Amino acid sequence: MNKKIFIGATVLAGIGTYKFINSQQQNKLNENWTTANIPDLTGQVIIVTGANSGIGFEAAKEFARKGAQTILACRNVNKAQAALAQIQAEIPQSKVEIMPLNLASQSSIRQFVGEFKKKYQRLDVLANNAGIMMVPYGITEDGFEQQFGTNHLGHFALTGLLIDLLLNTPHARVVNVSSNAHRFGTMDFDNLMYDGGKGYSPQQAYGRSKLANLLFTYELQRRFQAIGAKAIAVAAHPGYSSTNLTDSILKHWYVKMLFPLVSRMAQSSAMGALPTMRASVDPNVIGGQYFGPAGFMEQGGYPVVVPSTQASHNAADARQLWQVSETLTGVAFNL
Numbered sequence: 001m002n003k004k005i006f007i008g009a010t011v012l013a014g015i016g017t018y019k020f021i022n023s024q025q026q027n028k029l030n031e032n033w034t035t036a037n038i039p040d041l042t043g044q045v046i047i048v049t050g051a052n053s054g055i056g057f058e059a060a061k062e063f064a065r066k067g068a069q070t071i072l073a074c075r076n077v078n079k080a081q082a083a084l085a086q087i088q089a090e091i092p093q094s095k096v097e098i099m100p101l102n103l104a105s106q107s108s109i110r111q112f113v114g115e116f117k118k119k120y121q122r123l124d125v126l127a128n129n130a131g132i133m134m135v136p137y138g139i140t141e142d143g144f145e146q147q148f149g150t151n152h153l154g155h156f157a158l159t160g161l162l163i164d165l166l167l168n169t170p171h172a173r174v175v176n177v178s179s180n181a182h183r184f185g186t187m188d189f190d191n192l193m194y195d196g197g198k199g200y201s202p203q204q205a206y207g208r209s210k211l212a213n214l215l216f217t218y219e220l221q222r223r224f225q226a227i228g229a230k231a232i233a234v235a236a237h238p239g240y241s242s243t244n245l246t247d248s249i250l251k252h253w254y255v256k257m258l259f260p261l262v263s264r265m266a267q268s269s270a271m272g273a274l275p276t277m278r279a280s281v282d283p284n285v286i287g288g289q290y291f292g293p294a295g296f297m298e299q300g301g302y303p304v305v306v307p308s309t310q311a312s313h314n315a316a317d318a319r320q321l322w323q324v325s326e327t328l329t330g331v332a333f334n335l
Contacts (some may be wrong), residue, residue, distance in 0.1 A: 029104030032302045033278050035062045041281065042067035045120050045169075047162075049101060049155070050130025052079040055177070055238050058273035059127060059280070061087050064094035066281075068124070072102040073112065077128070103130055103154025104140040106329060113161040122172075123165040124278045128155035129177045131209070134202035137194065143314035144328065145193035145200075151209035155218060161332035167334075172231040174220060175279045178213040178290070179237050180298060183309050185211030187317050192324065212321060214290070214308050219318035221288040223335045233307075236279040238272030239300050264328055267293070267300035275303035 041063060051060040051072040064070040064087055074080035080098045087096050099115060102108035107244075116123075131151040140149040159166075159174055166172040185207030194200040213235065220233035275291035285291075290308050295301030311317070326332050 009305070033274065034302070035277065038062060038066045038277060038281050039283065040067055041204060043124050044068045044124040045071070046125040046127065046280070047071040047073050047116070048127045048129055049073045049103065049158070050141055052076060052083040054269050055273035055276055056127070056129040057083050058270045059129065059276050060096070061090070062273075062277055063125075063280070063297065064096050065091050067095075069095045070084055070097070071116070072096060072098045073130070074098065075102045076294075089221070103158070104146060106142050106151045106157060109154060109157050110161065113158070113206075117165070122166070122169040123162055124171075125173050125175060125250035125284065126159060126162060126166065127177070127276060127280055128159065128176045129276060131177070134206045136202060137197040137200040145205060145210045147205045148193050148212065152216065153325060155213070157329040157331045158326045159220070160329070160333045163333050163335065166231050167229055170230055173280060173285070174217075174231070174233045175219045175276060176213045176233070176235045177237065177276055178217075178235050178308075179210040180239070181207045182210040182214055182312060183207070185209070186311070187211065187215075187321065188319055189324065211312055215318040215321050216325075218288055218313060219315070219322050223333070232285070234279045234285055234287060234289050234291070236275035236291040236303070237279035237298070237306075238275060239295070239298050240266050254263070271300065278303040
């Protein structure tokens with residue numbers, strides 16, 4: 001099979017080259033977890049990045065429905081306004097606010113944090129959901145490869161700048177949204193961001209950024225445990241869900257050819273958001289867990305604890321990634 005067709009099929013259908021493990025047997029939690037299981041969130045403050053569409057929108061809406069002060073942290077304010085109007089129309093009593101945030105800009109991240117801290121003295125959940133997927137090579141305003149810079153470094157800096165509020169809020173959570181694509185991601189610290197486009201592949205760069213999400217999650221959890229923090233770090237992935245992230249890859253001929261077939265496998269954004277929601281608010285969640293759909297190859301279904309690759313648990317890579325990320329962003333975690 002043509003390599004590009006194979007990669008396209010792997011990305012769209014989420015079928016990685018890994019041993020299938022029945023995640024339902026691995027976890028003892030309620031396997032049919034839905035929005036009905038979300039507890040009362042009154043008094044909580046939750047940030048959802050990329051909340052104007054897709055799984056971010058669905059998660060933010062349900063958090064607001066349960067009483068949380070919900071922050072739609074979005075780059076596109078016009079789309080965020082439309083999302084806000086939709087939430088308010090469906091849930092008139094909701095407490096929802098838009099705060100501009102461009103994760104591809106370190107200055108925007110710092111401005112967001114400054115504004116947030118003026119208004120709020122607690123942060124119960126930081127749902128690091130926003131991301132870009134398989135775009136052509138490009139760099140952020142800070143000179144970072146844009147997928148790595150947005151998907152990992154942006155959220156790394158955001159988390160680090162909010163760490164004091166997270167540590168001071170009882171039982172706070174950091175939830176990083178990864179992807180099945182982490183399974184074909186690799187870390188190359190000699191060419192971490194494909195300098196000048198060297199060796200760049202949209203698929204490989206996306207996989208690396210999603211692997212980085214998990215390395216960051218597990219390392220953050222280890223550091224929380226080391227200081228006895230009540231906060232936890234967990235991760236989630238949506239399986240194969242119908243969101244606007246696929247728009248950027250539909251330009252490829254091989255994706256267009258496969259899309260009619262694999263799109264039938266997609267679950268709704270509402271279903272795809274369940275792993276993120278469960279990781280964010282289920283009281284039974286343990287730090288370091290990774291949630292995804294329970295169905296075949298984790299493509300769809302109700303959220304359960306799922307495994308991630310051996311590479312995602314490489315502690316040496318996680319420590320090196322942390323050090324590099326602090327250097328690149330200038331954000332040192334106060335742990």
